[in-house]
Amino acid sequence: MFGPNSQFHRFFNDPRWALAMVRATVLEAAHPQIGAALIDNSTFVAHPWRRLRNTFLSMQRMFGADDDVRQREAARLNRLHARLNGSDARNRPYDAMDPHVRAWVVATLFESAVTMCRLSGQPLEQSAMEELYAEFQAFLAVLGDQAGHLPPTLQEFWQYYDHMVQSELENTQALSIILYKLFDHLPAPPLLDGLPTVWAAGRALAGPVIGTITVASLPEPFRRRAGLPEIPGAQTLMQSVYVATGLARFLPDGWIQAESLTSLLYLSPDSDDPRAATITALRGRMKRAGALLRLVTPFPVGPDPEPGPAEGTGPRRSAEEFFDAVLDQTGNGYLDWPDLAAMARELSSRLDMDEPEETRLYHAYAEWWRELQSALDTDGDGRISKEEYAAAVPSLAGPALIRVAEVLFEVTDADGNQFIDADEYRALFRTGFRRTVAGTDERYSRSAFVKDFLSFMSGRRRSSAYDPLLAEA
Structure with a gap:
């Protein structure tokens, strides 16, 4: 069958x-x-x-x-x-x-x-x-x-x-x-x-x-x-x-491979995949084609953006941008439990979690949702608007969000040595992976992992690792 x-x-x-x-x-x-x-x-x-x-x-x-x-x-x-x-x-x-x-x-x-x-x-x-x-x-x-x-x-x-x-x-x-x-x-x-x-x-x-x-x-x-x-x-x-x-x-066998095409759609220009150099060159040509299109057609889009600053070196994204790109996973204009549940689903799928780790992650996100509701839902309608979020951004990084980060750390730390090595880190971000841990001996501590995750999830700064995971379409 x-x-x-x-x-x-x-x-x-x-x-x-x-x-x-x-x-x-x-x-x-x-x-x-x-x-x-x-x-x-x-x-x-x-x-x-x-x-x-x-x-x-x-x-x-x-x-x-x-x-x-x-x-x-x-x-x-x-x-x-x-x-x-x-x-x-x-x-x-x-x-x-x-x-x-x-x-x-x-x-x-x-x-x-x-x-x-x-x-x-x-x-x-x-x-x-x-x-x-x-x-x-x-x-x-x-x-x-x-x-x-x-x-x-x-x-x-x-x-x-x-x-x-x-x-x-x-x-x-x-x-x-x-x-x-x-x-x-x-x-x-x-x-x-x-x-x-x-x-x-x-x-x-x-x-x-x-x-x-x-x-x-x-x-x-x-x-x-x-x-x-x-x-x-x-x-x-x-x-x-x-x-x-x-x-x-009628095409020769192997010319169309769904898995290859799917992975190509998600290929990052700075990936270590051999196809990345070809994609980078192709993107350059497509940008030039885009510039020509803007001259001859009235498509209602702005100019192609320049590459952003390296992680942590430039200004963070606006609260509204972070809300739309990351928090509002369902695209309904509000932050509510289904958005956080979608994040838990995506992370548990990427990490290929089994029980009970998956349930622990969902429970951690549920605790974060209750914390967010208490702090940000000022009109009591059971959801958080973009305006409510923007007015109280610092309230995002509370104890419940720290627990989410700790659950992810514990799942990623496969050997239980309280550090994440390069292979474990790459496993966490194996899809759309852009950030590397330099050197085979360098390790990523629990505190550093939690700090980076909280910085991203509270909208404090962009992250070349987490953006592909939760922000890309």
Whole structure:
């Protein structure tokens, strides 16, 4: 069911899978419970590229050949989902552990995979479709859900799917944000950070196209019920994009590797990766192209920023900038518990934490949230506005935040010698890593680690290590 011989594994490096993932995400967001959970807890608006990368890594672990890795990832996903529950704007409860909700997520992935093959002129044979469906059923079983939440046979699945599309899905707020805000205002990936003109030009062309083909690929009954616009020529455009993307099957094996492309998006110019020098040269050319674009087109962006000062040598970012870039993880304009929970999720995922370390980190962040509420929530509405934060910035670095730093230190100090060496430090920031510890014998003490973490999290200064972890899109 899993590994390199599975039906799903054939799609992993297929560029059509990117289109299918976007489509599946839209269908997930149209489910009332999932849409509410996304609005309340997800970072997909403020940090879409990070969310995409995390989803890719999770799917890679779940469908890989190593069963131990798969079981560990399933346990992590279950812990994550167990923390996502609440009520939507109409006071309807949602729970990410609801087995029917989880079944719909898996159903959208399967159906979108089948649809992407059909739209690109390469429909799956019945036997291949049944094998793929069995693999997704096995995926759901690994998560621990009982059999029956997905129909047992493929024929019954299509009846279930039609019922969901015609009766259960809604034009949710999350759906509207994805289709009409995210694509139009998608932030640049880390690779293109600092090149706003170039990114604005590409987004102005690609954003509307992605939105149009996504809507056109959705089931017609749902498009009608949700009132999604019928754009003339959209079906032809959608079919053409899928067919053109499907032509990638004629490329030599190994030319398109999803893992390489994903890591490239997050490659830092000063990384020790051999590709970094090429990326640095390419960024220089793209900046020159951006300067030319500003001369001939009216894109509403400022000039490409110059490289900032080294860490600790220049002025800190403004309180408002830090609030938007780091604290407001969900992008709703406020600081509340879901923002800090998102930080805990990101850090625990990057460090590949197990119980009980993950729970200790969540508890430390929960204590910090209670401390912040007490100090900054002056109007008592249960959340902290940008204005409330800016008026009381020094209150951020309290005892609870110190506890967060100490938990991270203890998890990172793998050998328990009360120092973090270069290898341990690099493990903490292995994604988007920019800062190095000079020399193999140099060590990073607990007090120095806590001091640096508090300086960053209280907005006192920028950090070339923590910015890629929590601030990048």
